[in-house]
Amino acid sequence: MKQNVEIAEVSIGGTEALPHTALFNNFSIEITGKDTAALQGASHLLAPATSVSIAFTPGESHDARVAAAVAARRLGFRPVPHISARRIVSAAELDALLARFVREAAVNSLFVVAGDPDLPLGPYGDSLAVIRSGLLSKYGIRKIGIAGYPEGHPKINSPMLFDALREKHDLLTDAGLEYDITTQFSFDAEPVIGWIERIRRMGITAPIRIGVPGPASVKTLLRFATICGVGASVKVMAKYGLSIGKLLNTAGPDVFVDELTRRLAPAEFGTVRLHFYPFGGVGKTAEWIRDFPSNRK
Numbered sequence: 213m214k215q216n217v218e219i220a221e222v223s224i225g226g227t228e229a230l231p232h233t234a235l236f237n238n239f240s241i242e243i244t245g246k247d248t249a250a251l252q253g254a255s256h257l258l259a260p261a262t263s264v265s266i267a268f269t270p271g272e273s274h275d276a277r278v279a280a281a282v283a284a285r286r287l288g289f290r291p292v293p294h295i296s297a298r299r300i301v302s303a304a305e306l307d308a309l310l311a312r313f314v315r316e317a318a319v320n321s322l323f324v325v326a327g328d329p330d331l332p333l334g335p336y337g338d339s340l341a342v343i344r345s346g347l348l349s350k351y352g353i354r355k356i357g358i359a360g361y362p363e364g365h366p367k368i369n370s371p372m373l374f375d376a377l378r379e380k381h382d383l384l385t386d387a388g389l390e391y392d393i394t395t396q397f398s399f400d401a402e403p404v405i406g407w408i409e410r411i412r413r414m415g416i417t418a419p420i421r422i423g424v425p426g427p428a429s430v431k432t433l434l435r436f437a438t439i440c441g442v443g444a445s446v447k448v449m450a451k452y453g454l455s456i457g458k459l460l461n462t463a464g465p466d467v468f469v470d471e472l473t474r475r476l477a478p479a480e481f482g483t484v485r486l487h488f489y490p491f492g493g494v495g496k497t498a499e500w501i502r503d504f505p506s507n508r509k
């Protein structure tokens with residue numbers, strides 16, 4: 213209701229197009245095992261059946277990952293565990309982990325990514341190897357998430373990334389599996405929009421979830437950008453509200469998301485949604501999402 217009032221105000225002048233708030237429909241949010249209490253605390257702010265991704269961070273045990281998926285399911289959300297192909301040491305390990313996700317948390321959707329280790333720890337060197345393993349269909353997983361890189365990847369060149377995307381598209385489509393693409397987080401709308409245009413031109417019509425860093429201190433955002441290999445130029449950082457001189461300031465994705473909602477017309481760009489990376493601030497991110505329409509200038 214509040215949102216409609218805001219939209220009406222924006223359109224009074226007649227010069228500005230209506231924002232494409234459909235971007236907020238079915239948004240998703242990502243947690244680690246450490247965030248389960250915060251997820252519970254913020255659960256009243258998130259719609260039932262919201263997709264909650266469980267990151268596959270290096271320091272966490274399978275027990276913690278499964279417990280996070282169970283907690284998300286009990287709160288009425290849809291757990292989407294990440295599988296980091298390069299961190300799995302054997303087919304038996306993957307088989308056992310999938311069995312637990314399905315049995316304990318009724319998981320039916322996974323995000324499959326290569327993983328950050330320079331060398332695979334076991335038989336899976338990339339996400340395609342996991343998809344080809346046959347284990348996903350063994351456990352009735354019919355919905356797969358894969359990664360997208362609007363600004364490239366520090367260790368993988370762009371032609372390789374586009375080839376891998378094409379191969380995953382072909383394989384998943386031929387197998388009759390539903391899939392969507394979640395992008396690495398970013399601070400700049402321009403390359404994200406250009407990348408979406410490009411993959412739509414490739415004939416890839418899958419839903420895209422744009423990775424959005426939740427509001428966090430400048431220090432936290434810079435730390436995660438470093439951990440995840442995300443570049444942030446001083447110019448882009450300033451646009452986003454990040455100032456190296458003010459490390460404790462909080463920067464939110466207002467400008468970034470505002471530009472996305474202004475430019476990503478569904479008729480032109482297909483299904484595009486938002487995926488939030490809260491970086492430890494699940495409550496703050498959920499509040500930011502709740503408040504976004506009314507904060508819009």
Ligand SMILES: NC(=O)C1=CN([C@@H]2O[C@H](COP(=O)(O)OP(=O)(O)OC[C@H]3O[C@@H](n4cnc5c(N)ncnc54)[C@H](O)[C@@H]3O)[C@@H](O)[C@H]2O)C=CC1
Nearest residue numbers: 325326327328329330337338339340359367368376395396
């Ligand atoms: N976007 C996201 O949300 C996340 C991204 N990542 C990172 O993104 C990278 C790529 O993942 P996918 O798109 O699933 O790739 P992919 O499985 O489609 O692989 C594409 C190509 O890149 C190579 N490759 C993958 N990871 C590599 C690495 N760490 N170092 C060197 N070469 C690598 C593969 O061998 C393959 O030839 C990984 O490093 C992954 O950890 C990790 C977690 C989440």
Ligand SMILES: Nc1nc(=O)c2c([nH]1)NC[C@@H]1CN(c3ccc(C(=O)N[C@@H](CCC(=O)O)C(=O)O)cc3)CN21
Nearest residue numbers: 244246267268269270271328396397435439440441489
């Ligand atoms: N290259 C890459 N690797 C990833 O694992 C990854 C991405 N990119 N992009 C998006 C998300 C963000 N994810 C992450 C990455 C790291 C932590 C992590 O290391 N967490 C630490 C705390 C780190 C800190 O606070 O300094 C932890 O102990 O949970 C969490 C989520 C997973 N994803």
